[in-house]
Amino acid sequence: MRLKYVLSEVLVGLWRNVTMTIAMIITMAVSLTMLGASGLMYLQVDAMKDAYYKDIEVSIFLVAGVTEEQRTQLQTDLEGDPLVREVKYESKQEAYERFQKLFADSPDLVKAVQADKLPESFRVNLVDPEQYQKIFDTYKGREGIDDIIDQRRLLEQIFNILGAVQNMALVSASVMAIAALLLVANTIQVAAYSKRREVAVMKLVGASNWFIQAPFVLEAVVAGLLGAIIGFGALVLGKIFLLDGSLRDLTDLLTPIEWSTVLLMFPFMAGVGGLVSAVTAWVTLRFYLRV
Numbered sequence: 001m002r003l004k005y006v007l008s009e010v011l012v013g014l015w016r017n018v019t020m021t022i023a024m025i026i027t028m029a030v031s032l033t034m035l036g037a038s039g040l041m042y043l044q045v046d047a048m049k050d051a052y053y054k055d056i057e058v059s060i061f062l063v064a065g066v067t068e069e070q071r072t073q074l075q076t077d078l079e080g081d082p083l084v085r086e087v088k089y090e091s092k093q094e095a096y097e098r099f100q101k102l103f104a105d106s107p108d109l110v111k112a113v114q115a116d117k118l119p120e121s122f123r124v125n126l127v128d129p130e131q132y133q134k135i136f137d138t139y140k141g142r143e144g145i146d147d148i149i150d151q152r153r154l155l156e157q158i159f160n161i162l163g164a165v166q167n168m169a170l171v172s173a174s175v176m177a178i179a180a181l182l183l184v185a186n187t188i189q190v191a192a193y194s195k196r197r198e199v200a201v202m203k204l205v206g207a208s209n210w211f212i213q214a215p216f217v218l219e220a221v222v223a224g225l226l227g228a229i230i231g232f233g234a235l236v237l238g239k240i241f242l243l244d245g246s247l248r249d250l251t252d253l254l255t256p257i258e259w260s261t262v263l264l265m266f267p268f269m270a271g272v273g274g275l276v277s278a279v280t281a282w283v284t285l286r287f288y289l290r291v
Contacts, residue, residue, distance in 0.1 A: 020190065021223060024183040028227025031176030032273050033234045036265040038169035040235070040257060043264075045162050048255050056151045058124040058135055063146045066120065070144030078124060083135055086125040092118050119146060177276070180227070184220050184277050185284040217281045224277030228270040235262060 060078075062071065071089075078087045090098070096115035103109050126135065132150045140148055239262050 020183070020187045021219075024180065024187050024223045025227045025230065027176060027180040027183050028224055028273055028277070029230035029234070031173050031180050032228050032231035032269045034169050034173035034176060035272065036231055036235050036269045037238070038166050038173055039265055039268060040261060041162065041166045041169065043261055044255070044257055045159060045166065048162075049159065051255050056126070056129045058126060058132060058151075059149045060122040060124060060139060061146045061149070062120040062122075062144055064119065066144040071120070074139075074142065074144060075122065077139075078122060081135075081138075083126055083128070083131050084124055085127045088123040090121045090123055092116055092120055095119065095121065181276065181280050184223065184280045187223075188216050188220060188281045188284045213282065213285050216285055217278050220277035220281035221274045224273035224275075225270055228266070228273035231269055231273075232266045235265060 060074075062074075075087060075089060078084050092115050095118040096113070099113060099118060100110055124135070126132065129152055132152055136148050136150070139145060239257065239259070243257055
């Protein structure tokens with residue numbers, strides 16, 4: 001009987017202040033959508049780092065007049081270096097063939113470059129890509145070496161941009177979350193005020209605190225869960241129409257977002273929406289009802 005009463009009061013409370021309830025749900029949905037999107041981006045940036053960093057190459061370009069002895073000694077040192085996982089030598093002809101493939105869409109540029117103008121190099125894969133600086137310090141300035149370039153520098157610039165976008169999404173989600181919490185508190189306060197006589201009577205007849213608070217807290221939880229469902233629906237639509245649609249080429253380049261990762265966001269969003277709404281409602285009632 002008590003459960004039935006509590007549930008009926010929840011439905012009545014949500015309908016009594018329907019406009020504020022709708023505003024609360026929409027605001028919660030927007031903030032949870034941004035939170036879910038930033039969570040997806042956070043997981044995706046980590047996945048991209050794992051995918052790209054393991055294939056990062058350090059390119060050691062040799063000077064034009066490198067001797068056979070210098071080249072052989074350098075290759076021996078690299079192959080014996082504990083920081084190095086794999087070493088590949090690339091001749092001028094191989095570099096030219098790579099150049100032709102990379103710039104196949106620019107035939108005029110390919111024609112303007114001759115094979116003997118491209119440098120020989122060693123393509124080095126590291127055991128730990130973060131140890132690039134040690135490789136650079138060890139081999140920079142050695143005879144026969146012209147320059148050492150690490151692909152990680154370029155990737156870090158990309159990841160820094162993605163990280164900035166992620167932080168912007170988190171800030172936006174935080175601002176919207178504050179607005180949602182204020183709406184939750186205001187809605188619960190209005191609901192409690194409209195039922196102040198009933199609450200007073202219930203306190204006089206000895207109703208427990210949890211029994212008085214339960215309908216109000218559950219109203220907030222239901223609104224939070226509905227907001228999470230709507231927000232998750234927005235993420236699904238974004239995945240279908242944006243990531244798998246108009247932005248498909250971009251997501252393929254930056255590693256695609258799997259459905260398993262998107263589905264992982266729903267319990268996260270629902271948990272945050274429900275918990276934060278419940279805590280906000282409970283704190284509001286503690287101050288307002290003094291129960």
